[in-house]
Amino acid sequence: MPKNALVTLRYGPYRSCGIAEHRTFRLQGLQAVLKADGHEVILEEIPDWNDVQLIVNGEMVFQCNINDLDFGGDGKLDPLCSEASIAVLNAY
Template sequence: MPRHAQVTVRHGPARSRRGAPRNGVWRLRGLRAVLEADGHEVTLEEIPDWNTVELIVNGEIVFRCDINDLDFGGDGKLDPLCEEARKAVLNAY
């Protein structure tokens, strides 16, 4: 994969563990930081699917997770899901 890929992060609204709806964009902060640190251009796109995060490279979904599984805020360096997502983007075709 080219070093500077266009990565679309599709994310839906989040529902907390207690069931209350909330904006999940704060949980994407670390994921976005990790991808941008690798030189990728990141675009956020809202979708209607609850608690969903999908990374799309070249029109293909290369990574998918529950938004609640991402660490809240931070730089993403210690979040194992962010590292998994980073590797998925690097291995995308």
């Protein structure tokens, strides 16, 4: 996939401090890594609990549990962010 791809980052609600709602704190590193690669990221809320999906050209290329992502940060040390970046670059 060339740079400047349009990546839809779909995320579901998760429980934190006893409150369940859609939050983007755990997505900051993933967004930073994708934007550093030159991709445009669109956030989209979904009803699936704890789920993160990356959609490129209408195809889901990566999926993980939102709780497995590092909280905040730039995503450079998070292995899931690296895996997601590679999945987007290998998308057709």
